[in-house]
Amino acid sequence: MVVSAIAPPKATRIPESFFILKSLTSQDLDASVRRGQWTTQEHNEAGLNAAFERAENVYLVFSANKSGEYFGYARMLAPISGDLGAATSPVTSSDVSPDDGPRSIPTPATATAPSGRIIDDSARGTIFWEADDVAEDEDSPLKEQATNDLSAEQELGRPFRIEWISTGRLPFFRTRGLRNAWNANREVKIARDGTELEPVVGRKLMLLFHGVGF
Known part of the structure; x- marks a missing residue:
């Protein structure tokens, strides 16, 4: 008796995933x-x-960064792959002298931002600002500002293809009440670069770009 092989079932793919990505400018x-x-x-x-x-x-x-709004949203067309060196042109150790190390420049607290420091590693193509400890109150304007600014460090990887679907601006205040269960149930505007959104909330956020409320 010949027994035919049964192919294993293909893994079921989920419909959608959503991420917050941030840019310096x-x-x-x-x-x-x-x-x-x-x-x-x-x-x-x-x-x-x-x-x-x-x-x-x-x-x-x-x-x-510091815009107070979403710029738009896009869809990934391909996985991230390719030549990392071609994407970032990193500085090699032979190009950096011992005096070119990173500098830390303290910044005082203001009415809109907590105290922190600028880390200037210009020789290696990196400059970013980081906040000192701020209040844990998620509605604190200082925390919101610090969360935006913490995205500033740029250790860039490889380019990948995306398709822009909307570039209509969406102010953060219009997303009030949308909370991300996958980020300690914080409001969606409180996120770091690369934060994944719970899918139901991600769909609601995407619809806001098209004038559909929730």
Whole structure:
């Protein structure tokens, strides 16, 4: 008797995944719209690639640092791969002198931001601001500002193709009440670069770009 082999069932893919991505400037996002590609921080790549494998569509919601609004959203067209050196042109150790190490520049607290420091590692192409400890109150304006600014460090990885679906601006205040269960139930505006959104909330946020409330 011949027994035919039974192929194992294919893994079921989920319909959608949603992520918040941040940029230092809106000019970088404008350039992304023209080129149809984006380069995220290295530590975000594995999570985005895993989502691309498990989901039919991976949507990326973008905002520029300190803008107080979402810039728009796009869909991943391909996994993140390619030549890392071609994407970032890193500075090698032979190009950096011992005097070119990072500098820490303290910044005082203001009415809109907590105290912190600027880390200037210009020789290696990195400059970012980080906050000192701030209050844990998620509605604190200081925490919201600090969360936006913490996205500033840029250890960029490899470029990947995206399709922009909307570049209509969405102010953060219009998302009030939307909370991300996958980020300690904080409001969606309180997120770091690469934060994944719970899918129901991600869909609601995406619909707001098209004038559909919740």
